Amino acid sequence: MKFIILTLILIMMKNCQKNAVSITGCDGIAGSGKVLDSCGTCDEDPSNDCLRKVYVTNQSQDYVTVLNAEVDTVVKNIKVGFNSVNCNSFNNSETECEQNGCDWMTMNGIDMCMGATDNIGNTPHFISIDEENGFWFVTLMDAGYIEQYSLKEDTLIDRIEIGDLPSLSTIDIQNKYIYISRMNMPGMPSMSSATNVINKLSYSGNGLVNELEIDICNGCNSIGPHAISIDIHENHLFTASILTDHIFKIDLISNEIQWQSMGDDTNSNPNIITQVFKPIQSINKNGYLFITCSAGGDIEGQVQMYNSSNLEKIDSYNFDVNSNPWHIVVGNTNSNRLYVTLSGSADGFGGGEGVACLQYTDSELSLVWQNDNLSGTMVEPHGISLSFDEEKIFVSDRSNGKIYFLNASDGEQIEDLNLSITSIGSSTALGGVANTQNLW
DSSP states (O other): OHHHHHHHHHHHHHHHHHHHHHSBOTTSOBTOOOEEOTTSOEESOTTOOOOOEEEEEETTTTEEEEEETTTTEEEEEEEOSOSOOOGGGGTTOHHHHHHTTOEEEEETTEEEEEOOTTSOOOOEEEEEEETTTTEEEEEETTTTEEEEEETTTOOEEEEEEOOSOEEEEEEETTTTEEEEEEOBOTTOGGGBOOOOEEEEEEEETTEEEEEEEEESSTTOOOOOEEEEEEETTTTEEEEEETTTTEEEEEETTTOOEEEEESSSOTTOOTTSOOOSSOEEEEEEETTEEEEEEOOBTTBOOEEEEEETTTOOEEEEEEOOTTOOEEEEEEOOTTOOEEEEEEOOSTTSOSOOOEEEEEEEOSSOEEEEEEEOOTTSOOSOEEEEEEOTTSSEEEEEETTTOEEEEEETTTOOEEEEEEOOOTTTOSOOOEEEEEEOSSOO
């Protein structure tokens, strides 16, 4: 009797194994074992945790840090780019700098550690996320590449060289294109790209393809388009020259290019260097174009607001001359709020740093709140992003390695977190910040 029962059990086990092999997984493959996890993602391990992610570029140490957006903790550090020494990691120590084969020098009164061609580093700068198709992208400024990663696994899919100093990027999610501008910072030869072009790349699960270069000002002398944003509904791409203070609107269907001076000079020339407003980043929302202007000197840092249809200026909001407005993020479709980082005086010691919230109507910009470094810990706020529920702001600092978590309603700091990887070097400069709206 026992023998019969044991035989029946063995037969049942074999049938179960056979059935398991024949079961089609969520990927459409029989026996793959993949099922939908709690994120709705086809996964071999359904127990994998899902979380909303914050991505922060660690420019000087060549990493991207991934945070849990809900609890503000580090999930992982992802090494990006090529294996090389980034001398910017040693800006705090001359000894450390020279021990790693780098050169210690002083530029404009500021001590820094610099590298040559074989140890210049990658310098991850800006991150764009496509949640619809499941990818994220990072520009590698010093390496001259852009990389594509899986949003679920955070694994590298592809990298492609596009030329010197790729900086900001914006995505056409519907058509799977990414547009990339170049760095061109006034008075900083090591951070200046001699170009008039915007790179257009296509992407898929198989990687990146460099489709074309868009010359925004044919015949102009390397005016450095930097700010970049897209209106996917109208098929318009916007950029602004940080050197000549001009806005450019590119019709992506007809390739027609329209330009407009950011000043009051109706006879302005987009090929003449002015460096008055020094536009940094732009963003589109509900038919309006918003541009941060770092300005400086006798000119107040400001955010300018334009009608994106005809490029007529609607209004501007002025901060003080030391404010140095940098990156900007907007609320969802129903929100009329903008959030801006204020990097402060260019030397990092003159004040003006903080974060501000503006609101807009169809005719003006006005201040909701301004955090003038209330915690006393900010040095040079840089990147910024907004949580999915618009209750929290994530702000990076390019001088002390910290990310700040602020209350979006009033700008009060909740906490901060140092993202420095101490085993690499003593200096950490953080760059762009981006976060997911959904669980991944």
